[in-house]
Amino acid sequence: MASTGTAWERIAARGGVTPRRARTYGLVFFGAGLLIYLLFARVAVAGYTSTFVLHPGGATQAIPVPDLVLPTAPALYAMTLICAFLGGWQLARGFRRVNLVLGFIAGLFVLAFLTWASQGRSFNLTGMFSSALLRAVPIALAGLSGVICERCAVINIGIEGMMLGGAFSATLMGSLALNVWKWPSWASMSFGLLAALITGALFGLLLAVLAVRFKVNQIIAGTAINILSVGVTSFISSRILSHFQQLNNTGTLQPVSVPLLSRIPIIGPVLFEQNLLVYLLFILLIVVHVVLFHTRWGLRTRAVGEHPRAADTLGVDVFKIRYVNVTIGGMVAALGGAFLILGSVGRFDELMTAGKGFIGLAAMIFGKWMPFGAFGAALIFGFADALQVKLALLQVPIPSQFLLMAPYLVTIIVLAGVVGEAVPPAADGQPYEKE
């Protein structure tokens, strides 16, 4: 570490940031402590406790864990002090991994909020994480779709529409098989899933044709796909689904426990007592990561995303890579839509994706165009989403509409804070023209 210069420069050098930023971080840590004090600790009722249940309700194979019981006010004061201490340390000495500390403070702030919100009551933290994961799945799939498309330099704004289309065809075909043809549940769900994948592939192909063959501005092409999907699904839905209710009921996938793994306390029930589509996401994440970074196809995809002209010179078929990747991207997005139906509610509503495709894009950017990065970001969005539902149940004195805004606000904050540092594939969004 540099030993010359002012104290500020030394602190900044330790954290690898500019002096101004290092100071801002310190003040933010202090500010978080102050907010915890003003908003929560000060108004906490003396003598109350906050109970965090670490064991999911219902039948579970997990090894039981005792509940975490915190005396509300003292716990909040302790958190205030931790924040103040970390802020002081940052201002005086400086942290090496300052971003990690920032993440810790953010988590602490959320915990403080939950401690305050659940004072005198009990709050099922494991259930909360479980529901956060469920809510993160469609966002993660949308983000993954974005990663697959943008790694070969095609921006896919149409993910929202592809999800909606996937959700719709999964509903229609799944219900048709289940309620009209009287197929068994697993078969009709697979059929619905297949229909969703085909729809997604068609939408992906449409985007690829528009972006690659006709060189349409990709954002406009994606927007057109969104509008088309809204129009077609709402049109058919109000023409058919509203008249034939049996066509709008697929049933939902039941959770399947993974032997052994689901017995791990806390993590087990969260990660390994989910439905099959959640496991499919885990598999997809690994597959996409391996393919992207450890196979020839992945190398070619990334080459096309960074420098299509050079890739072309070396004999890579730029158009083929883009067609295939975007089509697969469409399928992954539609899978996210199918999850909304089969993995969660079992029936279709007009405009039911409610911006999840766009949030997925934000997750992709936040995750720096990496599959697991996008998944991590999706977890944050899923948490924000699950939190607002739980808080409504806890009857926190905050209007529910403001809680509902949370995922969208988080998206804006994340984009604003991160994109300045995140670097998209160099050729992202540019049509390629053969010479």
Place this chain on the structure above:
Amino acid sequence: MQSPERFRVGFVTDGGRIDDGSFNQYAYEGLTRAAQERGLSVDLIQTESPAEYEANIRRVIEQGCHLVVTVGSTTGATVERIAARYPAVHFVLVDYTPMEESRHVTGLVFAEDEAGFLAGALAGLMTVQETVGFVGGVDVPPVRKFQRGFEHGLAFTNRRAKLITVYTNSFTDLRKGEAAAEELVGQGTDVVFAAAGACGGAAIRAAAGKGAWVIGSDADHWVTTFQNGQAPGADRLLTSAVKRVDRAVYEAVLLAVEGKLRGGTLRFDVHNDGIGLAPYHAADVAVPSEVRGKILEVVDGLRSGRIRTRVGPMGEDLERRLWARITAWNWQSAAVIFLAIFTALVVGAIFIAAFDPKVWEAFREGVGAGLLVAGASIVKAYGAFFEGAFGNPVRIINGLQVYISTGDSARLLRAIYPLTESLRLATPYIFAGLAVALGFRCGLFNIGAEGQYFIGGLASVFVGYSVKGLPWIIHLPLALAAGILGGALWASIAGFLKARTGAHEVINTIMLNYISYRLADYLLQVGGPMARPGDSRPVSPEILPSAYLPQFFPNDLSIRLNTGLILALFAVWFVYWLLFKTTVGFEIRAVGANPRAARTAGISVGRNIVLAMAISGGLAGLAGAHDILGVLHFMPNAFFSGYGFDSIALALLGRSHPVGVLLAALLFGFLRAGAQRMQGVAQVPIDIISILQALIIIFIAAPEIIRLLYRIRAPKEAAEMVYTRGWGRV
């Protein structure tokens, strides 16, 4: 600055000699004068045959010339092509407008129209038989400019004079020139003006031989055609409308030596003595002094701009410009738009038929019956559609008859109700479409018109019901301003984030949309801060009548068309003015076209992004204010109005031009009014509009699809329109 001693200029003739009495000679004279004054070295190559031309130009470049001067009237494109390979060498092309924008190719252009105008003015004063002739060579812009200028100059001094125009289609065929002159004189002309190169020289010599007054062009024909007055007929030469090529080349060479030549075109006109009338020479005695005075007046008028030639840069007639514009309209791109709409309607028809349960039943009975019912279903739906959009023509005519015979307008108003409803629905579309179009011009994709509409509506309704006791002249503008401000502030959040952090406006405006829904939901919920007290529905209080946008038909309040339409037309004009007539608009467009170049030029990219986003949001907010103040008079908690997506289609359809957006908005107004009726009469869900819109967007963004479908040939290269960019910082 380069040292003048070492500055080398190359001059290559285009096939003529440097004593050809034409541009080569004059250009060389100007060059020689500059060379003598500044001590430049000149490399001269006189081209013997056209085949050598390119090689000759390369030769002077390889000899190390810093500047190459050529006469470009016929060979300019060739020179320009060569020039692209030698960016370090400057090229000056006489009488040529460079096609490509480049900093080392300069065209010298002349105001032939002004020269022609002066000749025409003189001809009008000198003619006795009130008949004047014009001989043109090939119909190219410079000749066309001479002709139009001559025509307008003639009309300026002599309204009764008749002009006979002959084109010989040649610059070199002397016979054709003579024949043209004979024909003109035979038809009674007593003044002949020729702009046809050597062919024109022959024409005026022949006409002078027949005793007519003649006027030459380009150079002083006293010197050339009439061999310094030695040739017969020289006394009939009135003057010549000259292009001072020598002077132009002289100026351009001096600029080049000083390093001030920047490419593009240099224009030479009356103002800088680049064109003018040659001396009267032998005709001096025959030209009356009041004619000379009048000509000097015209020269003065052209100089000061008091008199205009009304001729465009390509020789087009500006008097008939409107008509010319309509005929020169890009019919092909109009055809693509029309076919895009048509194709979308066809696909829509398929949707209507394919999802009609009655059609399914009919198909069970047989294909013929199925097709029949499908056709009937489409006709019923689109019939309702057109009646909903335009009204029933029979009822309108009946209503008109009643109105004319009795003066009772009630039936007429009932009949035109669908039409007014279409216009009423088009009004917010105009605002919202303008909003997105303005964003596109700055390279911003504002998908958030929906949220800005909501916030604008919320702000205007708040001012509308909470501010009391104001006269409408203050209250209404205040409520409108609140709408603009609300939308503008809401949109500038996304603009600010884009400018500061590079966060893409597409995602942020969509997130702001969802936030605005929740905000409206919170504010308007029963018992909420903006809810109507004592009402069980989530609605705002009624606004005061002093904040109403006045109705067009106050005696029939069911017609909801209001003065917001006029406001919308004003907004069209405003956006046009802002974008194309102001510095602000220029900067916005510069940022949209190329942010890096704009930054290099000293334009603040971030500031313009925030500004464009704010104006865009203000327009979308006005759409909300219109619906509140003009139509609903309160704010319901509607979840999804659809303006966000509609306005994108509008901006694309209108090619981001305010007038185009206006037309597209009218179309969408008709679409929506029609679709509402279609839903009521034929049970076709109104979502059909989204399908039509998506298809129209796809077809217009990818016109190749339409061209493939209908086998239309591709147009000439059109300027590419920037809509929006990818992620990351700009």
